[in-house]
Amino acid sequence: MQMRSIEIIVGAFMLAGIISLAVLAIRVSGFNVGAETNTYSLYARFDNIGGLVRRSKVSIGGVVIGRVAEIRLDQDTYTALVRMEIDRDVQTISTDSTATILTDGLLGGKYIGISIGAEEAFLVNGDEITDTQSAIVLEELIGRFLLKKF
Amino acid sequence: MRFTLSLIFGLTVVTILPALALPSASTNSAYETVKSVTDELLVKLVEVQPLYENDKEKFFQEIDVSLAPFIDFGGFSRGVMAKYYRRASSEQKSQFAVRFRISLIRTYSKALAEFDNQEIIVVQNNRPLKDPGKARVSLEVHRKDGSIYPIEYSLVWIDGKWMLRNIVISGINIGLQFRSQFAASMQQYKNDIDKVIENWNVDV
Numbered sequence: 001m002q003m004r005s006i007e008i009i010v011g012a013f014m015l016a017g018i019i020s021l022a023v024l025a026i027r028v029s030g031f032n033v034g035a036e037t038n039t040y041s042l043y044a045r046f047d048n049i050g051g052l053v054r055r056s057k058v059s060i061g062g063v064v065i066g067r068v069a070e071i072r073l074d075q076d077t078y079t080a081l082v083r084m085e086i087d088r089d090v091q092t093i094s095t096d097s098t099a100t101i102l103t104d105g106l107l108g109g110k111y112i113g114i115s116i117g118a119e120e121a122f123l124v125n126g127d128e129i130t131d132t133q134s135a136i137v138l139e140e141l142i143g144r145f146l147l148k149k150f
Numbered sequence: 151m152r153f154t155l156s157l158i159f160g161l162t163v164v165t166i167l168p169a170l171a172l173p174s175a176s177t178n179s180a181y182e183t184v185k186s187v188t189d190e191l192l193v194k195l196v197e198v199q200p201l202y203e204n205d206k207e208k209f210f211q212e213i214d215v216s217l218a219p220f221i222d223f224g225g226f227s228r229g230v231m232a233k234y235y236r237r238a239s240s241e242q243k244s245q246f247a248v249r250f251r252i253s254l255i256r257t258y259s260k261a262l263a264e265f266d267n268q269e270i271i272v273v274q275n276n277r278p279l280k281d282p283g284k285a286r287v288s289l290e291v292h293r294k295d296g297s298i299y300p301i302e303y304s305l306v307w308i309d310g311k312w313m314l315r316n317i318v319i320s321g322i323n324i325g326l327q328f329r330s331q332f333a334a335s336m337q338q339y340k341n342d343i344d345k346v347i348e349n350w351n352v353d354v
Contacts, residue, residue: 047321077277096229098326115329118228118235130279130286131229131304131316133323144320 039066039085040125044099044112049080050135052101052110058084060114065090068112084112094119095127101135110135180285180305183312185272187220188289192270195262202263213259214251222306222313223251229316230328234336238343246347250328253352268293283307 049071058066066086074081086093096117101110114129123129194216201209227250228235228243235243269292276286289301304316304325316325332346339345 098323098329100323100326115326116233118232128280130281130284131323131325133318133326134321136321140321 038088040088041069042066042084042086042093042123043126043128044082044084044132045074045077045079045128045130046082046099046101046132046134047079048101048134048137049082050101050103050110050137052082052112052135056109056111058086058112058114060090060093060116065114082112091122092116093123093129095121095123096131097123097129098131098133099129100133103135180287180312181272181274181276183220183305184287184289184303187217188270188272191216191262195265199263199265202259209263210256210259213262214255217255217258218251220314221251221254222308222315223247223254225306225308225313225315226250226254226325229325230332232329232332234332234343237341242343242347246343246350249347249350249352253350256352266294285312 052068052071054068054071056068057064058068066084068082069085070083072081072083073079093114094117096119098115098117100113100115102113103109104111117131191213194212198209198212201212224247227247230250231238231243231246238246271290271292273288273290276288279285283306285305285307287303287305289303290298291301292298299320301320302318303314304318305312306315307313316323318324332350335346335349336343339349
């Protein structure tokens with residue numbers, strides 16, 4: 001009887017430990033269950049998104065205000081169409097803002113930085129940020145540098 | 151009775167139409183605007199290019215005459231000031247637009263001075279944007295060594311014509327670069343807009 005209860009207690013602790021680890025892992029990865037409803041969608045087109053992936057962050061001045069929800073290749077124009085989920089409490093992104101693909105640190109992942117413009121009108125759900133700056137691809141830069149040599 | 155009604159209807163429609171003056175088939179007319187400005191500029195360049203050696207000021211003036219009517223300096227400089235635009239007085243806004251115009255025309259002129267009869271192709275069939283008052287027109291500059299560098303113009307419909315609001319050269323968003331420069335300048339001069347404007351580089 002005593003062995004049984006000890007085993008049960010040990011089992012319970014193990015379970016608690018595993019669950020805590022799982023919660024910690026989920027929290028660290030930034031996965032937010034159920035936070036998707038407090039957002040609105042904005043689109044942006046890029047010639048090259050570099051290594052941008054779904055769930056890459058979208059930030060203004062370094063503050064994360066949303067995530068990349070979807071990336072599609074537009075086969076008419078061969079540009080990447082990116083849909084971003086932006087927090088609903090960020091309502092003041094002006095219509096002439098610019099979306100740039102930036103790198104986190106020197107070797108980090110790609111993310112989208114939004115630079116706010118000066119227009120009084122703001123973007124709403126479904127709008128597109130028309131002014132963009134694609135990722136700077138190292139090979140292209142090297143290629144351009146090499147060409148200049150000739 | 152029916153005839154009078156349809157006559158009145160017809161007359162109303164005909165009188166209203168010109169007032170609408172919306173950019174219909176907008177991307178075509180944006181393409182045409184860019185094509186005609188580019189063609190005229192290239193023709194003028196043949197005459198004035200030699201001026202660059204001896205009389206830079208005159209050269210800049212000539213380019214200004216050709217390009218200024220096509221560029222929305224107010225809107226362009228507003229985009230450069232971005233979030234600082236609201237903090238500026240209307241005098242500062244117009245002062246900056248003036249300085250910005252000078253620096254932009256000079257930069258453009260310098261590039262044109264080095265233009266060596268490369269082929270410039272204005273691309274047709276640009277994708278229309280959702281907003282009918284905005285358009286994108288792409289150009290390709292074909293270098294002698296065969297390489298092509300792409301230029302993209304962002305245009306807005308103002309007062310019945312298409313005007314330039316931003317340029318993207320080889321994937322580099324020029325308006326954004328200027329914006330970063332302005333913001334960095336604001337940091338440097340501790341948010342003193344007058345100092346920023348005074349020190350905005352117009353020399354090439």
